[in-house]
């Protein structure tokens with residue numbers, strides 16, 4: 540079997556084009572505040588691509604660059620101002636934060652209505668309670684859109700999610716459960732991970748280890764979603780050995796060009812949704 544490539548870049552381009560057309564119909568532009576504290580080079584690359592994507596669809600992105608030694612109080616007072624600013628519909632704090640800052644406390648202080656990353660406890664809990672008004676975190680939301688694009692019926696499928704982070708693994712597992720998949724969440728203490736992975740009709744790899752998932756982990760015909768972004772001496776690699784997945788899976792997302800572009804497209808979509816909700820509130 541040669542797997543079909545689930546082309547996230549192509550799918551994201553379509554979503555961005557549709558958003559651009561919708562935003563053009565409004566007199567006012569949606570506004571997104573992007574906060575970066577410190578000088579993490581990877582974060583700088585991520586926020587540049589988010590700014591560019593915003594510009595292209597007509598979202599007004601304002602970036603706030605704070606020094607590495609910014610105090611928690613300074614960051615919280617910026618968030619408070621942005622919460623009250625009617626021109627700002629979404630607030631994104633780029634993670635990871637410098638270690639002296641309490642990430643949970645900072646994310647909790649973003650207004651849930653402007654939390655377009657979906658990391659506030661209200662929105663994180665909203666997935667469990669299937670609250671339609673809650674924002675879904677961008678990477679898990681993008682993964683579900685990729686699965687949608689396969690046109691496979693998800694209900695009843697066995698899904699295995701490798702990784703249980705708050706931003707990827709856990710919310711993805713809950714979204715799959717909400718789509719009536721039978722979900723197994725695995726992590727660094729899981730026994731016989733390969734055997735569990737081989738039960739998966741849908742295998743989501745969010746481990747952060749280059750080419751961790753090999754052919755012996757993949758059930759023939761499985762849909763494989765590779766979330767990993769690992770910089771190696773051989774270039775950017777996913778968490779899945781791409782050639783192995785290509786040989787046995789029915790679908791595989793490439794790295795780059797799979798989940799990554801969908802994450803950014805979902806950020807734009809969440810910002811537009813926040814804008815619409817705030818216009819009507």
Ligand code: NDP
Nearest residue numbers: 678702703704707726727745746747766767768798799802
């Ligand atoms: P984290 O480091 O927060 O979580 C990694 C998870 O993998 C943990 O739950 C950990 O288990 C689990 N894990 C680690 N080693 C093993 C192992 N040997 N066997 C089974 N499970 C293991 O990473 P993130 O979830 O934030 O990110 C995962 C990957 O996805 C990274 O490469 C990241 O760069 C990428 N990413 C990509 C995005 C995109 O847009 N494409 C967006 C966000 C992330 P435990 O909990 O027990 O420690």
